Amino acid sequence: MNWFKQQLANVVGTEEPEYGPTAVQPVTKQDVPYSILSKDDLRWKAMDHTNVETETFYFYTDDGTTAMAQVIYSNVGGLHTTAQFNSKIFNYEGPGKHLWCSDPLKDYGFDEPKTSFYADNVALEMNEAGDTYTIKSARNDNCIVNLTVKRAAPGFQLGKDGTTYFGTDKNHPWGSMRHAFWPRCTVTGTMQTPTKTYNLEGKGTYIYALQGMKPHHLANRWNFANIHTKDYSAVLMEYTTPASYGNTTVGVGGIAKDGELICAGECTAEHLTSMRETPHDWPEPRTILWKWSGQEDGKAVHSEVRGSLPVKSDRVDVLAHLPGFVKSFIGHATGLKPHIFQYLSNDELELKVKVGDEAEVSEPGKVFTEATFIS
Numbered sequence: 001m002n003w004f005k006q007q008l009a010n011v012v013g014t015e016e017p018e019y020g021p022t023a024v025q026p027v028t029k030q031d032v033p034y035s036i037l038s039k040d041d042l043r044w045k046a047m048d049h050t051n052v053e054t055e056t057f058y059f060y061t062d063d064g065t066t067a068m069a070q071v072i073y074s075n076v077g078g079l080h081t082t083a084q085f086n087s088k089i090f091n092y093e094g095p096g097k098h099l100w101c102s103d104p105l106k107d108y109g110f111d112e113p114k115t116s117f118y119a120d121n122v123a124l125e126m127n128e129a130g131d132t133y134t135i136k137s138a139r140n141d142n143c144i145v146n147l148t149v150k151r152a153a154p155g156f157q158l159g160k161d162g163t164t165y166f167g168t169d170k171n172h173p174w175g176s177m178r179h180a181f182w183p184r185c186t187v188t189g190t191m192q193t194p195t196k197t198y199n200l201e202g203k204g205t206y207i208y209a210l211q212g213m214k215p216h217h218l219a220n221r222w223n224f225a226n227i228h229t230k231d232y233s234a235v236l237m238e239y240t241t242p243a244s245y246g247n248t249t250v251g252v253g254g255i256a257k258d259g260e261l262i263c264a265g266e267c268t269a270e271h272l273t274s275m276r277e278t279p280h281d282w283p284e285p286r287t288i289l290w291k292w293s294g295q296e297d298g299k300a301v302h303s304e305v306r307g308s309l310p311v312k313s314d315r316v317d318v319l320a321h322l323p324g325f326v327k328s329f330i331g332h333a334t335g336l337k338p339h340i341f342q343y344l345s346n347d348e349l350e351l352k353v354k355v356g357d358e359a360e361v362s363e364p365g366k367v368f369t370e371a372t373f374i375s
Helices: 002-012 324-334
Strands: 034-036 051-061 066-076 080-089 099-104 117-119 122-126 132-137 144-151 156-158 163-166 175-192 197-199 202-211 221-229 233-240 249-257 260-275 284-296 299-308 314-317 339-355 361-373
Touching (some): 051 361, 156 260, 249 284, 260 299, 284 339
Antiparallel strands (some): 051 066, 080 099, 117 122, 144 175, 221 233, 260 284, 284 299, 339 361
16 A cells, blocks of 8 residues: 555655655665775666666866766656756856756657766767766757766765665665765866856866656755865755655765765754744754764774855755656645755955864865755
8 A cells, every 4th residue: 555655656746754754865874885886887877767867967166166067867747858968157247147058858769878978069078997987968059068077086975885774674665865975186178158168177076876766756955065175075955855754864875086986874954043034934044063984994083064154155946947747846846946056256265274172173165055945
């Protein structure tokens, strides 16, 4: 009966029953703390049931520009697939504060090993060594993308497979959430607009994600943080499930420097203070505390960022930028309007890292962070 109810929710988008926290198995509880990514770990899955699969790249240039690029591959009920290419240049020197391009793709597919994605006027290719992606898009004349992202530190996923599983039968889960990270990369290339060519020489982060169920069934809150200092890069992804899974919070992430993974493990993101623009608005975070913990060569690693966020860079209406069927999942099922608060910071926040008995290191860095409210 649980399985039947879940399949009905999967197809129709109805609210799930309250199964409780025992119906979610967080990746942070797996026997293996983390695993280093191989090329095979980053194959597209192209699953034949409801899911949203993404490859997302974040760019931080030496001259202060922040940008991102993303491919979304989605399936609903095993009946319909869509693909989308998104790009964003923050503080764009043109009409509007930011340049956001979101375009549906045609004639999309994968190479034979499923490590590269292709569509009309778009190519996202992994090289033979499995340490570099090239991103090319002429899908939208407002942002022509030609970038190379090279891994500068080991990639990782938590546990043996990076996946949190959902379902009352642990041997037959009905949903999942997977993340895999390249926390520290070098970036070269350009994003070309009608008024300017942006040279994106600098650092970057790559994140693979697979939501193996409807997004609003998986989580009602998200926190994302990405920090690049002179010597370190840190990434944090935290989500909280709806009441159907006991409002369980799962936080994953890690810290790296050139050629070395400092730690990978459980993370937390706390909003120490927040504000509401209106009594019915989402609680916009104002001061935060992000924490990482793990082990390096048997030494405990603790790291944190604490401080005030700058004025928000953008407030994104999620439904305005999602493929149509994903939009229907969330909007029709919850009746709410999910939003993302985005923030950019250049050297206002510091990453503190302490390894074992060594002296604590504190470095300012470039930060991009999001707080997402779905339901």
